[in-house]
Amino acid sequence: MNLRLTNTLTGRAEPFVPLEPGRVGMYSCGPTVYAPAHVGNFRSFLFADLLRRYLAWQGLAVTWVMNITDVDDKIIRDARREGVEIGELTARYTALFLEDAQRLRMTPPDVMPRATEHVTDMVALIEQLLARGHAYRTGDGSIFFRIASWPGYGRLARLDPTQQRVGERVESDEYDKDDVRDFAVWKGPREGEPSWETAIGPGRPGWHVECSAMSMRYLGPTFDIHTGGVDLVFPHHEDEIAQSEAATGQPFVRTWLHCAHLQMGGEKMAKRTGNIERPADVYARGYSPRALRYALIAAQYRAPLEFGDESLRAAASAVERLATVLAALDAYRADAAPDATLPALLEETRGRFVDALDDDLNVSPALAAVFDLVRELNRRIDARALSTEDAATAAAFLRDLDRVLGIMEEEAEGLEAELEAMLEERAAARARRDWATSDRLRDELAGRGVLIEDTRDGQRWRRVVEAQRG
Ligand SMILES: [Zn+2]
Incomplete structure (x- = not known):
């Protein structure tokens, strides 16, 4: 395999070499389940799915872990607003997420750990940090990571070490910390908030520590790939690296991959600004899940992607062309001699497809290769230039590429x-x-x-x- 991926840690496209030959451990930051995920979130999840599918298609045994963040500040805030337990709120949005993911044909991750079911792992990690002097307690029972104790801090985000933290989930004046940059790995108990009785005292985990504990629980202290949206680079992923490596003394993640924002109307799609659209909104306007999936994966993950009716219409037409050629190939019967040039045509298409995806998952030229083939196949179908067997070979070839893309057919093939x-x-x-x-x-x-x-x-x-x- 000649896959190259752009590693945020080094800022370069590097050959991807798994830690263990033939196997890949991959972690993706999953949804925080306090609201329905929007299509911008799904761009990031489906990019990870595309990578996971491509690695598997190339013959690698992939273990893909995607967490469900089911306890954090926003969940607590919204559950309180609704007057329900956090478990009721998170069960509702977890179910919705799984349903959306399935309709979008996201491969089910091998493990989907819930934060609330891994508090023991988080506590064990925090105990390591305390024992090694990388964390300290404050008066209210919270525990903070001491950034001054970790010289590597800021490497992923390329920060000035003295820079203040911006966009942090906790206001700096809410807790009594030594350094404004320090972040909470554990939050002391507060009235009206969920709290666990643990070896480090009562309280609840900080968001960042959740991903460190859950990823290492299933993939080990060092693993191959960690993905997320670009807005997670800082502070979330920076904090994950610091607390994981400080706790284990080993390198955490080898390749960090970040997906660019989805834009709508020229602006970043974000719940905070209300500039969002959800899968259900897109379907209500008449687009299929397949068209939505296509629209979200059709641009390379690091490229900005403008989302809207124009891209959806193009996507609907693209998936329609694929469905049509497959139906034509399936129905095709001709008493013709085999097309001697077909094997070379398929081989060339496969070569272009692989070269494009090997180049940092550059999906656009991979799709162009597929549609060039579709055009050529339609021409040969119309000219009755294929044998019956050729048509079956070409259909099987397309379906094989679709193990990577997931855009050609609905799951159910037969009719009622x-x-x-x-x-x-x-x-x-x-x-x-x-x-x-x-x-x-x-x-x-x-x-x-x-x-x-x-x-x-x-x-x-x-x-x-x-x-x-x-
Ligand atoms: Zn995460």
């Missing part, structure tokens, strides 16, 4: 029995030239979301891409 029976009835009607029945069944099937096209190879069906219904 009732619709299948209608198709058969229609084929029979056509055989006896009963056009009235044939047309009636075509319209009924269309009403059920199945489009029929009559071709030289008989009737061909496909599911309506949702955008076409509206």
Whole structure:
């Protein structure tokens, strides 16, 4: 494998070499479940999914961990506002996240640890920090990481070591810390907040320590890849590195990958500013989950991506072209000699696809290679230049590339029995030239979301891409 990835830690594209040959450990910061995830969040999750799929497609055994942050300041604030337990709020949004992720065909991560189920791991990590002199207690039972004790602090974000922390989740005057830059790894108990009774006293974990503890719990003290949105570089990932390496004395993550923001209307998509759209909003406007997935993965992860109707329309048309060529290949029957140039065409496409993705997951030229192939296949289908077997080979080739992309077909391939029976009835009607029945069944099937096209190879069906219904 010749994969190169741009490591935020070094600022360079580097050859990706797994720590252990043939295996990859990968951690992605998952959702904080206090609200539905927006499509900007999903850009970052689907970038990680694309990487995970590509590594697996290349034959690597990937262990992918994505956490669920189910206790933090925002969750506590919103649960209080609603007058419910935090568990009720987080269960609701965890379920919604999993449903959204599934519709967007995100590969289920191998482990999805919940922060509240790993407090013991977090406490053990904090005990290490205390024992090694990298953390200290304050009067209210909180524990802070002492940044002055960690000279490497700021390497990931390339900070001036004296720079003050900005955008921190805790106001500096809320807690009694030694240095304004220090961050809470443990928050002392407070009235009305969830609290755990632990070996380091009562309280709850800080957000940053959650990811350190959960990633190392499943991937070991040193692992290959950590992903997240670019807004997590500082302070979240900087803090993860400091507390993990200070606790274990070993290097934490080898390759840090950060996904650029999704823009909408020229501005960053962010819940804070209200400039957001959720998957459900996109579907309500008539776009399919496949089109949304396509729109979110079609640009390289480090490139800014403008999201809106223009990109969604282009995505809907792209997934439609793929569905159409696959349906045509599946239905294709011809008593023709094998196309002698097809193997070279497929080989060339595969080469372009791999070269593009190897180049820092540069998906745009990979998709261009796929669509060049689609154009060429359509031409050969129209010219009846393929044998029946060629068509099957080409369809299998496309489906193999789709193990990486996840944009070509809906998960369910067959039709419900009732619709299948209608198709058969229609084929029979056509055989006896009963056009009235044939047309009636075509319209009924269309009403059920199945489009029929009559071709030289008989009737061909496909599911309506949702955008076409509206
Ligand atoms: Zn994280």
